[in-house]
Amino acid sequence: MLTKSAAKTFFLGGTALCSIAFVLLTMDTLAQFPDRSNQENMTPAVVRGNHIWTKNNCMGCHTLMGEGAYYAPELTKVMDRRSPEWIAEFLKDPERMYPGRRKMVKYDMFDPAEVGAEEAKKNVDDIVAFFTWVGEIDLNGFPAEPDLAQAPRAQAVDVAPSSNLAKAPVYFSTVCIGCHSVGGQGGQVGPALDGVASRLDAEFMRKWISDPQSVKADTTMPDLGLEGDDLEAILDYLATLKE
Amino acid sequence: MQYKSQKIAWYFFAACMGLFGLQLIYGFILGFDRMGYDVLHDWIPFNTARATHTNLLVVWMLTGFMGAAYYIIPQESGRELWSTRLAWIQYYSLLLVGVVAVVGYHFNIWEGRKFLEIPRPLDYLVVVNVLAFLLNLFMTIWKGKNKSTTAMVLFFGLLMAALLYLPGMYTFDNIVHDSYFRWWVVHLWVEGVWELIMGAILSFLLIKLTGVDREIIEKWLYIIVGFTFLSGILGTGHHYYYTGAPGYWLMVGGIFSALEPLAFLGMALYAIAMARRGGRNHPNKLALMWTIGCAVMSFVGAGFLGFAHTLPQVNIWTHGTLVTAMHGHMAFWGAYAMLILAMITYVLPEMTGRKLFKGWVPEWAFWLSNIGMIAMTGAFAVMGVAQVYMERKSGMDFLEVQESLEVHAFGLVLAASLFTLGIVLFIRNFCAYGRPNDEVLEA
Secondary structure, X not given: OOOHHHHHHHHHHHHHHHHHHHHHHHHHHXXXXXXXXXXXXXXXXXXXXXXXXXXXXXXXXXXXXXXXXXXXXXXXXXXXXXXXXXXXXXXXXXXXXXXXXXXXXXXXXXXXXXXXXXXHHHHHHHHHHHHHHHHOOOOOOOOOOOOOOOOOOXXXXXXXXXXXXXXXXXXXXXXXXXXXXXOOEEOOOOOOOOOHHHHOOHHHHHHHHHOHHHHOOOOOOOOOOOOHHHHHHHHHHHHOOOO | OOOHHHHHXXXXXXXXXXXXXXXXXXXXXXXXXXXXXXOOOOOOOXXXXXXXXXXXXXXXXXXXXXXXXXXXXXXXXXXXXXXXXXXXXXXHHHHHHHHHHHHHHOOOOOOOOOOOOOOHHHHHHHHHHHHHHHHHHHHHHHHOOOOOHHHHHHHHHHHHHHHOOHHHHOOOOXXXXXXXXXXXXXXXXXXXXXXXXXXXXXXXXXXXXXXXXXXXXXXXXXXXXXXXXXXXXXXXXXXXXXXXXXOHHHHHHHHHHHHHHHHHHHHHHHHHHHHHHOOOOOOOHHHHHHHHHHHHHHHHHHHHHHHOOOOHHHHHHHOOXXXXXXXXXXXXXXXXXXXXXXXXXXXXXXXXXXXXXOOHHHHHHHHHHHHHHHHHHHHHHHHXXXXXXXXXXXXXOHHHHHHHOHHHHHHHHHHHHHHHHHXXXXXXXHHHHOOOOHHHOOO
């Protein structure tokens, strides 16, 4: 039968062997990191974005590379789904984009009204640079494409120059398109807007976009505070979408 | 209890009870957030509550290990603690660091790296604190009459835990790099050296409660901690599948972490076998129940449920979902929370001379907390698996999926209430024992 000293040898020997193997694998892994993470693309903006990410404990709700708290969306491939303009609009005041739904902390550093347009833009640019860089890291295939999917996932839109969407104002083709689609391009959260001008009159659309909750209290359509030229440009564009 | 200085352990355990209670309150905040009642969002957003919940867990467990060590090491070494004064200083400074860190989280002061949120200046204090703790233990063992295997394994475990805290104090601009070394702390703690501490405390409890020969118990202790390291060290690879590390980690991590349940199974079989073999009919049956419960629940939570999502072909879907929370809750409960509660249940009658281990309060504390935890794990499993199939496999929108899971979060909160009731009873029993006294010292 096994003696105590043999058991001790097994423990010490096994531990030593595994530790050595672990250290060797670590050395090889560290040598591969610069290449696998495209370290040459880690610009100062990426590093600043990373600091925004960690300093505010974003992984206390979100996940990135699958690591975090599962309370808010996985963001590794967020730049495939969202445009920088959408992100800027969203971060200005997250609750406004998702009225009545799960909340995200509003960080003043992204709000032009709090820190000035220049500073807010710089911070958004940094976090976007960080996400863009993260999206390119070789993660051995994570996150996997949904294999039971029936509907295509939301994707940032690559506008074909000939499409109806090409004539849209920038705000529409970057922000609105996160939820709505035109000509089959765009999100599926809100209704498709093809032919919307034949169904709704201009006054209604103006009221709806300016203050959706006054029309329908529990709608998920965000009140993004659109006014002035931006609003007019969007209304002019929507008026062209006839059947 | 044989030595006056062992009494310090009681104060560590009392702190454990307080911190554990607070951890549960934050758990409820998280549970209500998931149900859609995030009414505290403006003051305690989810990331604050989450960091507080997990850090309180780590702090109360470390406090519990320290209390256990302050009791076990003098007993095993056959002498008073080297310096009671140093132990007191260490006690108050540890609590101070813990409280300051947790308060800071409410003001956006943290490092934002999961489980290691404590800001850098406090990290240094933790290091000094743990050095003082280890010095005290080392001198006690060094000057003691005996150097038992149990004491050595416990000391080695605590020393390694301290050393492995250091890689987590490095931060890198490259998150791939940062994440790699973060797991050196988190994984090599809970699936490595903490199991060493666990093995040592278990063997101390089994020696005391079953009366089986020390040589036999300690021999098996070596075998089990041997398996722990054999599987656990390279098993770190299961955190490296999809976080930027090379592809060979899928193979290495997969194979070795598939062996990890064996160490936990060994631990469970060992505890059960020793209890059966034991001739001594120790009156504190409840302490033995917690001890065996710990070994069994750690196999189910850490071993079995860990294995459920450790293989890379499964993990590609479950990585970063609530499946992790399912495994995490029962693993920590079984392996470490129950261990510390077992130690407390054993130690209190020894320290106070009162025998309050019979009756409905302590017994229902055991059953309600365990049933509650099993139910919570079930609720997390439902949420996790549903999330995997809806979000990851079918590509549904994240928020839509989460909103459809709110009803299960309600189930989770119900189960957590049952669990909390058990813990409240445990704490009530703890208070009923009162403080330790010198009259019970064995000659």
